[in-house]
Amino acid sequence: MDLLDTLTAKGLRRELPTREEALAVLATTDDELLDVVAAAGRVRRQWFGRRVKLNYLVNLKSGLCPEDCSYCSQRLGSKAEILKYTWLKPAEAAEAAAAGLAGGAKRVCLVASGRGPTDRDIDRVADTITAIKDANEAVEVCACLGLLSDNQAERLKAAGADAYNHNLNTSEATYGGITSTHTYADRVDTVNKAHGAGLSACSGLIAGMGESDEDLVDVVFALRELDSDSVPVNFLIPFEGTPLAKEWNLTPQRCLRILAMVRFVCPDVEVRIAGGREVHLRSMQPLGLHIANSIFLGDYLTSEGQAGQADLDMIADAGFEVEGAGQVTLPRHRSDAAAGGCGTSGGGCGTSGGGGCGPCGSHESADGSHESACGSDESACGSEESATAAPDEVRSELVKVRRRGAGTELAPNA
Numbered sequence: 001m002d003l004l005d006t007l008t009a010k011g012l013r014r015e016l017p018t019r020e021e022a023l024a025v026l027a028t029t030d031d032e033l034l035d036v037v038a039a040a041g042r043v044r045r046q047w048f049g050r051r052v053k054l055n056y057l058v059n060l061k062s063g064l065c066p067e068d069c070s071y072c073s074q075r076l077g078s079k080a081e082i083l084k085y086t087w088l089k090p091a092e093a094a095e096a097a098a099a100g101l102a103g104g105a106k107r108v109c110l111v112a113s114g115r116g117p118t119d120r121d122i123d124r125v126a127d128t129i130t131a132i133k134d135a136n137e138a139v140e141v142c143a144c145l146g147l148l149s150d151n152q153a154e155r156l157k158a159a160g161a162d163a164y165n166h167n168l169n170t171s172e173a174t175y176g177g178i179t180s181t182h183t184y185a186d187r188v189d190t191v192n193k194a195h196g197a198g199l200s201a202c203s204g205l206i207a208g209m210g211e212s213d214e215d216l217v218d219v220v221f222a223l224r225e226l227d228s229d230s231v232p233v234n235f236l237i238p239f240e241g242t243p244l245a246k247e248w249n250l251t252p253q254r255c256l257r258i259l260a261m262v263r264f265v266c267p268d269v270e271v272r273i274a275g276g277r278e279v280h281l282r283s284m285q286p287l288g289l290h291i292a293n294s295i296f297l298g299d300y301l302t303s304e305g306q307a308g309q310a311d312l313d314m315i316a317d318a319g320f321e322v323e324g325a326g327q328v329t330l331p332r333h334r335s336d337a338a339a340g341g342c343g344t345s346g347g348g349c350g351t352s353g354g355g356g357c358g359p360c361g362s363h364e365s366a367d368g369s370h371e372s373a374c375g376s377d378e379s380a381c382g383s384e385e386s387a388t389a390a391p392d393e394v395r396s397e398l399v400k401v402r403r404r405g406a407g408t409e410l411a412p413n414a
């Protein structure tokens with residue numbers, strides 16, 4: 001179809017699609033779905049070959065957050081029966097990280113609940129980074145600690161952090177509907193702080209919170225403008241005990257269209273399938289690998305993923321290969337720009353010339369659950385797409401609260 005030929009050609013040139021083209025991807029039918037995946041797959045292979053980057057989450061501090069992000073099982077007032085614990089000691093975190101690295105991960109994501117770190121928290125995380133890197137010099141470490149104050153990004157960079165994650169999550173227009181304790185602008189500011197400190201930017205979204213197609217396109221265009229090196233795409237995990245527990249709006253087909261739209265808008269950045277992969281893509285996960293070039297290995301922050309070995313088997317069965325520690329994730333034009341200081345000069349994803357190359361998202365992303373960005377407006381809840389598959393029924397049995405790994409006596413899943 002003309003649309004997919006156009007989007008493929010633009011992706012291969014790192015050229016920004018129009019909003020109408022991005023929206024049209026989300027409106028494709030199930031009959032067109034494999035063509036959409038194939039087109040996005042061509043763009044993926046151009047920039048990332050058949051490599052899959054594995055990332056490993058270590059939840060340094062779980063639950064008891066004073067913020068009210070509606071999608072989050074760790075939020076203020078959450079009734080979700082998740083693990084709750086305070087800061088892991090550096091050695092404990094390093095032990096958890098080592099399990100992920102032994103399983104094939106090349107990046108460790110250190111995540112802590114909370115509005116943002118204190119200076120003492122930065123010290124703790126610095127000690128943790130040291131403990132991890134002492135054992136494995138080649139590992140990439142991404143910190144995800146919430147909103148950053150002045151100079152905290154610089155301190156993390158000096159401590160050895162490679163990246164910072166802080167997600168935009170949803171469009172600016174709907175942000176106030178999911179969180180009242182901080183703003184979309186706060187999130188953009190933190191991404192820019194991290195980027196300005198020379199940390200690699202990781203910032204993504206959560207789909208399935210009741211947002212419209214326009215909201216999804218808005219947030220992905222905003223992420224491109226931020227010039228993140230990696231874009232985690234979370235699919236809401238509707239935890240019982242959170243305001244979004246009944247928001248089961250996604251189908252595997254819808255998830256694939258969303259991933260494809262992200263790939264077309266940000267063709268040369270690391271697109272990561274994040275929280276909700278098993279819950280929403282289910283048996284269609286291998287098709288997701290044709291679009292995204294990165295996933296989390298094993299478990300998420302407060303929920304369990306499939307067995308780490310199942311992740312590895314899936315990658316091999318689908319004909320992909322795990323990216324090695326010695327391989328550079330990003331295409332040359334981006335990695336060279338990053339090595340020269342991330343600034344605003346280059347690299348961006350394509351020709352957008354995006355202003356900040358901001359670091360990344362926040363902890364919540366990995367367990368992504370989001371609230372009714374559009375509240376009770378059911379028309380916006382995915383049912384308006386022209387695709388033929390109906391939204392999911394409530395599938396609470398698919399959400400498994402994490403009971404192993406960090407914060408427990410049981411071995412991590414990796």
Ligand code: SF4
Pocket residue numbers: 065066067068069072073074075076112113114115146362363364365
């Ligand atoms: S997403 Fe982060 S800041 Fe928001 S409630 Fe969850 S832990 Fe707190």
